[in-house]
Amino acid sequence: MRNATLKQLRAVAAVVETGSVTGAARKLNVTPPAVTMQVQQLEEHLGLPLLDRAGDRFQPSAAGREVLAAIARIEQAMADCGAALDAMKGLKSGRVSVGLVSTAKYFVPAALGSFTRAHPGIDVVLTVGNREEIIAGLRGDNIDVAIMGRTPLDMEVDKTLIGDHPHVIIAPADHPLLGRRLPPSALATSTFMSREPGSGTRGLMERFFEENGIAPRIGMEIGSNETIKQAVMAGLGLAFISGHTIAAEVADGRLAALDVEGLPVVRQWFVVKRTAKRLTPPAAALTEFLSRRGPEFLPSTPYVHVEATA
Template sequence: MNYTLHQLEIFRTIAQLQSVTKASEQLFLTQPAVSIQLKNFQDQFNLPLFEVVGRKLYITEFGEEISETAFKILEQVQSIKYKSAIFEGKIAGKLNISIVSTAKYTMPFFLSDFINANETVSLTMNVTNKMAVLRSLENNECDFAMVSTIPKKLKIERIELMKNKLYLIANRDFNSTKKKILLKDLNTNLFIFREPGSATRLAMEQYLIEHRVTIRKKMELTSNEAVKQAIIAGLGISIMPVIGIKNELQNGDLQIIDIKGLPIETNWNLIWLKSKNLSLVAKAFKNHIELKKEAIIQQHFSWFNDSN
């Protein structure tokens, strides 16, 4: 047998995704190139690694065994790269971060310079809702989490990053002729909520309860992008973070409605378990944030901090 590490990586990815097309997209290769490597890899075995039923690809039991072995080999190869880099005085290893969905508009900017300066650091960033992020942190499945509300039940350390501002958002056709919209004027509108477990939903619910706003019509969506598109389409209104709608505000697809008690202001925080033994990579990233956060905020988010 004379298979290559490249072929192992391709087959492992195909086995995980159950699709040549999806594997080619994830690996940034053309579909024909992936198909050729898959055929060359299969030709080295007497038993089939996969079968195609209809137009769907299925990995055989033997293929699953080879996929798991390929994963272990690739892990060892990555470990060799890390160890080599460390002996050369470089920062090397894995960095795992779990973030709430709204933070996807901010965290990449805090990561960019660090990842570009340390090519032997592998990044995994899981984007989900607050409950899942905290569960990941509690189960020690990530090094850091980025959240806008501090968990009360976990003993954590944190670095405060920047403000998170939530406004009442409507589309361009929303009737805002009144200088100040009254709370009672909102009751006839459909309110669009995030799913349970979302920090944005919690903030919105708390606001409505505090101001005794009774919701007559309600819709629930599972991402800020979905909420944004629903508002643009005229389905309803929502209280949502302004950080993810910069372009839509600038081009007039969305508007901020001036209303008492808004914006709601919280803070994004980079948090980690107090008991966590941070790896060298995690310590290096923590130091990077402490030293660079103000410059990053000024460079990329001055428009946000100036918003009223």
């Protein structure tokens, strides 16, 4: 391995990650022949095959798995070195990669805008996905910090509190269940628009209904909060959703939150990092900023709509 180059190692890792030479070339911004050459040169140097073909995808051989483990250690060592060098430069420049679950996009961009105005030399890169995708980004060190609610259980992480995150059940503004206090059982026959399995909101909804002995009727699984809100406004059903996503629609009278016993379910927003990851000064500064000022950017939403009675 002494004469192996970083280009060769990254070519092997990219082929395994994407499953193909073409995908690796796109990831590395080189041509497919260049990827093939780097892999072949490393295999010739080591005297062992590193990749096996399984159908239309490549997977690592036994030797390839050893090389991938070495690549991961090398990449982590380089990241740690970069963090140490950034620490010497302070906060005048640098880069921080932030992952956020899709629900957090309703307040995080405003917070990041304030942060970057205070630190104009720092570049912030955003990745938005569902909970599983953001956890994978943390695990692979593709993101420095994540903004999420339910933190991963299968990975050691450090979390810093931002603030409360309430969840409610929304309905069209003219829904007949509005204006009165409802037991959860009153929703047993309702149809729900739901986030996809794997999302934090879906998991929280399922736990709420399970605790109340209800099996919700899922009309549609939708991977976008915006589309869910449009479906509810169109009268296709109700939805269990983050209260931070509906501020504009409630204020405009297009949606309302049902007054259900046990709601809102309040969780918290956290800034999350892998415990073993050493943050760069920009990432550490962003974490501190979100902990200190993050609550300022959380939407203020009227969670329950109660009509006046005579």
